[in-house]
Each structure stands twice: as C-alpha cells, then as structure tokens.
Amino acid sequence: MHADVIVIGSGVAGLSVALAAAPRRVLLLSAGRLAVDGASHWAQGGIAAALGPGDSAELHAQDTLAAGAGAGDLAVIRTICAAAPEAITWLRGLGCCFDVSAGQLQLGREAAHSHARIVHADGDATGAEVMRTLAHAARRSPSIEVQEGFHACTLLRDQRGRVVAVRGTDAQARAYVFRAPVCVLATGGVGRLFAYTTNPKFAQGQGLQMAMQVGAELADLEFVQFHPTALRPSDVTDVARSGALPLLSEALRGAGAVLVNAAGERVMAAVEGGDLAARDVVARAVYAAHLEGGVWLDARTAIGSAFPHRFPAAFAACQKQGIDPRLQLIPVVPAAHYHMGGVRTDALGWSTLPGLAAVGEVACNGLHGANRLASNSLLEGLVIGRRLGAQLREMSLPRVSDVCPAPAESTSSDLAQLAVCIELRSLMWRAMGLQRNASDLRSALGRLQDIAVAVSATPSLGPLGLMAAMLRAALARPQSLGAHWRQDDLRPPPGGSASGCTNAA
Ligand SMILES: Cc1cc2nc3c(=O)[nH]c(=O)nc-3n(C[C@H](O)[C@H](O)[C@H](O)COP(=O)(O)OP(=O)(O)OC[C@H]3O[C@@H](n4cnc5c(N)ncnc54)[C@H](O)[C@@H]3O)c2cc1C
Structure with missing residues (x-):
C-alpha cells in the first residue's frame, strides 16, 4: 500500500x-x-x-496544572481542556454510549478534580466502549488500512534526515519496510518496564526506543505516575511474571472506600485530602504501608452490596482472586501506571524531527507536567490525535525519497525477549519506583551496563537504553516534584507544590 501517513498504535x-x-x-x-x-x-x-453546572474549561485547566505540580504548559493545557466537551460530542456522534441519567450525561468525581466532570461508560468500562466506537469507525473507513500483529522496530530516515519509513515484522516474523512522508508514534506507555504495573503487554516504551534511535528529543522521562491501588497478587514473590495487575479505580475511594494498614488503621487519616488526596501522595503513603506489612482497601461499609453493579470490572478482578469485596478487605499495592514523559512534541504532536509525530501516552506535549490529572489521558489522545489528523488532511505532503540504510542495531530486542526481563523490571521498580535516591539510581545504571555486556546489547539502544535514559533523567533531578520523589532531597518542595509534594509523606 502507498500510504500518506503511517500510524503506529491503535x-x-x-x-x-x-x-x-x-x-x-x-x-x-x-x-x-x-x-x-x-x-x-x-x-x-x-x-x-467540564460539562457540569459551575464548571468551566478554565477550572479544568487549573486543576490539571495544579496536579502536575505547576510543571505543565498552560497554553497546551488550556487548548486540551477547552476541546474536551466537543470531543465527547464527537464520540457520541460516532455512537459511543456514555452513562446517562434523565437524559443527562452522568459526571463522576475523581481525586484532584474540583468538580464532578468524569464522563464514563458502563460504570467502570469506559475504555472498552470508546475503543469499540473508534474501531467500528476505523473499520468502515475506506482510507484506513489496518495491519494487526505488526511489530514496528525501527524508524528510517532519508538523506535529509526526514523520517520516511518504518521497519518491523508481522505475526509470522516476516520483515517489512513501509514508507510514507509522515510517521506517527501512538505506541502508549512504559509500565511494563516495572515489576508492578497496571499496563498491557505492549507498553514497553518501544515507540520511545525507536524515537531515541533516530535522535528525536525525549522529555520528562523521570515523571512516572504510580497508581496507588492495584490489586495485590496473592503470590507477591512472583510478581514480575504476572503481567499486569488489575486496577482498582480511584472512583472506589470516591465512593467512600478507605485505605487501611495491617493494624486496621486508616492509612490516609492524617494527610490533607485523606483518601482522595493527589494520586502521588496516596501512592507514596500506600507504598510506605506496603513495606510495613501491607495495605488494603475497605469498601465494605461505603459500597457494600452495591459493589457488583457499581464497579463490575473491579468486582470481577476481586472475584478472580477469591475475594468478595462486599465482605472482605481488598489487598492493594501501588503500580506503575502512566508515563508523563515521552517524545517531546509541540501542541499538534510534531516531534523535533521532520516527518515524525507522536500522540497519546508516548508523547510529552506539556499537558501533564510532573503528574497526570486522572482521566486526562484518553482526552489528550482524542484532542491532539484529531488536531494532528485534521492538519495532515489539509497539509501538502512531500514525496518520499530513498531511505537511508538502518543503523546496524535495531530496537528489536524487546523486553520480552531478554532473558533478564524479570531482573530488569525489579531493578526499575526498586530504583525508579516510588522512592528514589542517587545511590540506587547510580547502582541501577551500573547494573544495566553489566547486563548489556552479558547479553551483547548496545547499552544506549532498545529497552536497556530507554531504562538508562529514565534513570539518568531521575538522577539529574535531585529535587522532588510531582510524581518524582527523591528520598535524598532535603530541601523543602518548590513553592509548596499543589500536588502535595512533601517529603513527610
Ligand atoms: C488499567 C488502566 C486504566 C486507565 N484508566 C484511565 C481512565 O479512566 N481515563 C484516562 O484518561 N486514562 C486512563 N488510563 C490511561 C490511558 O488508558 C492511557 O494513557 C491511554 O489509553 C493511552 O492511549 P494511547 O493511544 O497513547 O496508547 P494505547 O492505548 O496503550 O495504545 C498503544 C498502541 O500501540 C501499539 N504498539 C505499541 N508498541 C508497538 C510496536 N512496537 N509496533 C506496533 N504497535 C505497537 C499497541 O499494540 C497499541 O495498539 C488507564 C490506564 C490503565 C492501564
């Protein structure tokens, strides 16, 4: 197929x-x-x-900026928040069925949002409904050709440095090169680089690795959001093998569920905002309680018998582990959830390299700053994705000239293929997790070098290269900010960060 645009990620x-x-x-x-x-x-x-009474795009923007510890780009934040209502209208027009009551959209409330403004579907299954809708539209579109089971590995440039092709393999391991004047990375996050994560299988940061390899600028790699409440597996010793941990949404705490420690005491009792404090604050408190004997979510009183119909996905996950949340405490652990850092882009998704754009979680356009506000990432993908697509529709695209040969080493040695996968994920969890310090970060970098030698990999490429870049970014920021928590930061947090960034948590 001769394509105008290649999009990597569905x-x-x-x-x-x-x-x-x-x-x-x-x-x-x-x-x-x-x-x-x-x-x-x-x-x-x-x-x-921002659709509810008394709410506005500006209030949404201010909440986003505050959650990101003031490190976001206000112009980008305002653009995305202002476009949110229209994005919802667009999805509904495509047939997306959001939850309504009396003809009005139901609006949920989540931590660090000043207003109820979370549009949802089937209770806690919003993503499935949104993706059903978009996939249906894509399959009907005569201009979109879909290649499933295709694993992109390397971006290729022409003589002038423009990104003009993608190399990868299909499900039968046959290699292909696809060419187009524009390549868009939409490859998602990096959670699978960590032992505990809520992320799916392909969230190994391969888009970032490809972008790094061709020299695109990356930004804010140290900012990783940890969700406070993933369902803790019964066999904690084998956690890195277990894939993703089921997420127990913040909405559970929004509905009154509380976090308790091994002694049955409220974990968040003494913290401002309590169980609905900012995500990074709750995650650190949960992590501390986890290290001291464990932490549980108690939904028995607040949600009780309403649990199955209000939170069907969470209920099913608990049941799978033999837990009845109506009657029992739910064991939880924090887990790597979202990457605020990514390929540095402008407000339309263009990277620092000609011909290469990045959208969604793989990108860093300034929306999230040092910490993502809950439920802002589907929004980001919708708004920036559509803006970029609209520009691509209108702009004239250059012809693709010959591609340069790819560098000898590609990023194809993905994490799943590395024999040391479990050790790497544990190493990232310990050094790049919720509590960071210079000594652990340095020793993790040293260990990565040793591993690269042992598996004959180029230390600056592939998953090892990305992990090293993340560790170096964390080392280069000695002060805590948002989700980036330095245990060895003895200075007071800058300006009393609104994200609750305090070294006392
Ligand atoms: C459990 C969970 C719950 C969440 N809940 C919410 C929520 O309620 N609201 C919200 O706003 N956000 C939520 N998030 C975050 C949000 O889902 C993600 O940030 C967002 O969906 C990312 O969208 P994306 O299109 O960038 O990437 P993804 O949806 O992750 O898609 C990435 C795509 O890239 C493809 N890909 C990756 N690597 C390659 C490769 N090498 N070659 C080819 N294809 C590749 C994958 O196959 C996939 O198709 C949640 C995240 C998780 C994990």
Whole structure:
C-alpha cells in the first residue's frame, strides 16, 4: 500500500489521528489486535470534560496544572481542556454510549478534580466502549488500512534526515519496510518496564526506543505516575511474571472506600485530602504501608452490596482472586501506571524531527507536567490525535525519497525477549519506583551496563537504553516534584507544590 501517513498504535490516540486524517490514506500498524491491545481499552474511570453546572474549561485547566505540580504548559493545557466537551460530542456522534441519567450525561468525581466532570461508560468500562466506537469507525473507513500483529522496530530516515519509513515484522516474523512522508508514534506507555504495573503487554516504551534511535528529543522521562491501588497478587514473590495487575479505580475511594494498614488503621487519616488526596501522595503513603506489612482497601461499609453493579470490572478482578469485596478487605499495592514523559512534541504532536509525530501516552506535549490529572489521558489522545489528523488532511505532503540504510542495531530486542526481563523490571521498580535516591539510581545504571555486556546489547539502544535514559533523567533531578520523589532531597518542595509534594509523606 502507498500510504500518506503511517500510524503506529491503535489505541485512542492512533485511531483519532487515523480517523481525522481521512481521506488521507493511513496505514495503521498495531502490535496486537486493533483497538483492544493497548491501555485505552482498559481505561476505567472515564474522560474529563467540564460539562457540569459551575464548571468551566478554565477550572479544568487549573486543576490539571495544579496536579502536575505547576510543571505543565498552560497554553497546551488550556487548548486540551477547552476541546474536551466537543470531543465527547464527537464520540457520541460516532455512537459511543456514555452513562446517562434523565437524559443527562452522568459526571463522576475523581481525586484532584474540583468538580464532578468524569464522563464514563458502563460504570467502570469506559475504555472498552470508546475503543469499540473508534474501531467500528476505523473499520468502515475506506482510507484506513489496518495491519494487526505488526511489530514496528525501527524508524528510517532519508538523506535529509526526514523520517520516511518504518521497519518491523508481522505475526509470522516476516520483515517489512513501509514508507510514507509522515510517521506517527501512538505506541502508549512504559509500565511494563516495572515489576508492578497496571499496563498491557505492549507498553514497553518501544515507540520511545525507536524515537531515541533516530535522535528525536525525549522529555520528562523521570515523571512516572504510580497508581496507588492495584490489586495485590496473592503470590507477591512472583510478581514480575504476572503481567499486569488489575486496577482498582480511584472512583472506589470516591465512593467512600478507605485505605487501611495491617493494624486496621486508616492509612490516609492524617494527610490533607485523606483518601482522595493527589494520586502521588496516596501512592507514596500506600507504598510506605506496603513495606510495613501491607495495605488494603475497605469498601465494605461505603459500597457494600452495591459493589457488583457499581464497579463490575473491579468486582470481577476481586472475584478472580477469591475475594468478595462486599465482605472482605481488598489487598492493594501501588503500580506503575502512566508515563508523563515521552517524545517531546509541540501542541499538534510534531516531534523535533521532520516527518515524525507522536500522540497519546508516548508523547510529552506539556499537558501533564510532573503528574497526570486522572482521566486526562484518553482526552489528550482524542484532542491532539484529531488536531494532528485534521492538519495532515489539509497539509501538502512531500514525496518520499530513498531511505537511508538502518543503523546496524535495531530496537528489536524487546523486553520480552531478554532473558533478564524479570531482573530488569525489579531493578526499575526498586530504583525508579516510588522512592528514589542517587545511590540506587547510580547502582541501577551500573547494573544495566553489566547486563548489556552479558547479553551483547548496545547499552544506549532498545529497552536497556530507554531504562538508562529514565534513570539518568531521575538522577539529574535531585529535587522532588510531582510524581518524582527523591528520598535524598532535603530541601523543602518548590513553592509548596499543589500536588502535595512533601517529603513527610
Ligand atoms: C488499567 C488502566 C486504566 C486507565 N484508566 C484511565 C481512565 O479512566 N481515563 C484516562 O484518561 N486514562 C486512563 N488510563 C490511561 C490511558 O488508558 C492511557 O494513557 C491511554 O489509553 C493511552 O492511549 P494511547 O493511544 O497513547 O496508547 P494505547 O492505548 O496503550 O495504545 C498503544 C498502541 O500501540 C501499539 N504498539 C505499541 N508498541 C508497538 C510496536 N512496537 N509496533 C506496533 N504497535 C505497537 C499497541 O499494540 C497499541 O495498539 C488507564 C490506564 C490503565 C492501564
């Protein structure tokens, strides 16, 4: 196929670009099955949009800036928050069924949002409904060709340095090179680099690795959000093998569930905001309680018998582990959940390299700052994805000239193939997790070098290269900010961060 645009990734971001770019011919590459293989399909809580009485896009923007510890780009934040209501209208127009009562959209409330503004579907299954809708539209679009089971490995440039092609392998391990004047990375996050994560299989940061390899600028790699409440597996010794941990949405605490420690005491009792304090604050407190004997979510009184119909996905996950949350405490642990850092882009998704754009979780456009506000990421994928797609539809695209030969080493040695995968994920969890310090970060970097030698990998490329870049970024920021928590930071937090960044938690 001769494509105008190659989009790598079929989550909310990739599909939004592809649909908005029509009638441009888009080749959509997806490592797994269209629309169900990414984090988008797993999203629970919903999409933030200022639609309720007394709410406004500006209030949404201020909440976003505050959650990000003031480190976000206010212009980008305002653009995305202002576009949220229209994004919801667009999805509804495509047939997306959000939860309504008396003809009005139901608006949920989540931590660090000043207003109820979370649009959701089927209670806690928003992502599945949004992705069903987008996938249906994409399959009907004559301008979108989908290649499922295609694993992109390397970006290729022409003589002038423009990104013009993607190399990778299909499900039968046959190698292909696809060419187009524009390549869009929409490959999602990096959670699978950590022992405990809520992220799906392909969230190994391969888009970032490809971007690094061709010299695109990356930004804010140290900012990783840890969700406070993943369902703790019964066999904690084998956690790195267990894949993703089921998420227990913040909405549970929004409905009154509380965190308790091994002694049955409230974990968040003494902290401002209590169980609904900012996500990074709760995650650190849960981590501390986890190290001291364990932490549980108690939904028995607040939710009780309403649990199965109010939170069907969480209920099913608990049941799978033999827990009845109506009657029992739910064991939880924090887990790597979202990467605020990524390929540095402008407000339309363009990277620092010609021909290369990035949207969704793989990108860093300034929306999230040092900490993502809950339910802002589906929104980001929708808004920036559609804006980029609309621009691609209108702009004139250059012809693709010959591609340069790819560098000898590609990023194809993905994490799953590395024999040391479990050790690497544990290493990242310990050094790049909720409590960071210079000594652990340095020794993790040293260990990565040793591993690179042992497996004959180039230390600056592939998953090892990305992990090293993340560790170096964390080392380079000695002061805590948002989700980046330095135990060895003895200075007071800058300006008393609104994200509750305090070294006392
Ligand atoms: C359990 C969970 C619940 C969440 N709940 C919410 C929520 O309620 N609200 C919210 O706003 N956010 C939520 N998030 C975050 C949000 O889901 C993600 O940030 C967002 O969906 C990312 O969208 P994306 O399109 O960038 O990536 P994804 O949806 O992750 O899609 C990535 C795509 O890239 C493909 N890919 C990756 N590598 C390659 C490769 N090498 N070659 C080819 N294809 C590749 C994958 O196959 C996939 O198709 C949640 C996340 C999780 C994990």
